[in-house]
Amino acid sequence: MLNMQFDIKRMSALKEIILYLRDGGSLEALQIHFEQHFNDVRPLDLLLMQLELINGDYGVTMEDVKKFSSMHDQLSINDKENTFINYATNHPVQIFKAENTAFQVLLNQIQQLLESIEKNPDQTIGDELTQHIFHLGEFHNHYNRKEKLFFPIMERYGHIAPARTVWRKDDRIRALYQALKKQIVRLPLDVERVRMRYTAFAREFKEMIFQEETIILPILKTIFSQSDWLAVANESDAFGYAIIEAPAEKWTPTVEKKTNDTPHAENLVMGGGGHLTTEEAQLIFNNLPLEITFVDKNDLFKYFNEITEASEMMLVRTPSSIGRNVANCHPPKSLMKVMTIIRDLKTGRRTSESMWFKMKGKYIHITYKSLFNDEGEFLGILEYVQDIQPFFELPSEVKMGLSEL
Structure with missing residues (x-):
């Protein structure tokens, strides 16, 4: 189904209705106009269009949408898709x-x-x-x-x-x-x-x-x-919570289907340097002093290692982001810079890019590196993040021996 937020004709019709309300139009005329354009539209799609109208450059204000929302019952909008659900307090x-x-x-x-x-x-x-x-x-x-x-x-x-x-x-x-x-x-x-x-x-x-x-x-x-x-x-x-306390217990569905998503441990051939099982490779990745992220050749966020809890990560990553287009993982204000780096790494204009900054009292170093196979085919981008603050704090004397027990 075509996402209604991209239906320009209906978007324009909804804008006209909302602005008609702003100008004090009658409910009777509004009802006729609404049924003409939106009789077969799901409430979900109507919500998505409102979201686009108030956040895009359409000249529609929040007060306009509030007024339209207050008219829902009178416009006979059938909202069976979103009936009342009594969610638990920790939902x-x-x-x-x-x-x-x-x-x-x-x-x-x-x-x-x-x-x-x-x-x-x-x-x-x-x-x-x-x-x-x-x-x-x-x-x-x-x-x-x-x-x-x-x-x-x-x-x-x-x-x-x-x-x-x-x-x-x-x-x-x-x-x-x-x-x-x-x-x-x-x-x-x-x-x-x-x-x-x-x-x-x-x-x-x-x-x-x-x-x-x-x-x-x-x-x-x-x-x-x-x-x-x-x-x-x-x-x-x-990511933490705002103002309120974190829930004492995490919400779980009433009926939770048990699944086993753990991949079967198999040998991974490592060119010229031996081989590892899936379990061994996972343990190695998760014990490196680096936060690793891999974005594939289609710009999809495909993997991250787990060296610590998500809340303790330098750059927070969670499973929900797996499969997301990398452009959507970044704030709109930094999108241009991100896409420029990706373009340059894909085309070989540069093979890597690094940046560093201070965050929460630590110096964080980030490297983006393009990955090409032996045939020169671009396979993706590796990002690795490291806390380099400990290197600034190393004592001047050389340490060659083991720490005392």
């Missing part, structure tokens, strides 16, 4: 919603503190305001789970464009938050500038909460299977 959907509720509470507290300072600038509550704004920064965990766990599964079902447009909006919200954070730590506290930065951030942040609650989660609830939600639950710890 990823409930956790995501609980975080959004916590965000709303924290936003209200920040708003009250700002109003109090504006009324009485001599109050000593600047530190409390700063703490609240820094605490709000945990939304990064919330967004990372959405982008690195929800989106890869959406893409497997063919819904690539909505994930990219939402991720782009997430990055804008991140930038607005960074501007707010920089302003709040400047002394003396400029309340007017803090208010300006906060207002810009809070407006778009609240709009994203609305998107998640009324559009994104209903889409996921429609298309995700129990095994999809189980993968999300199992991999969420790698």
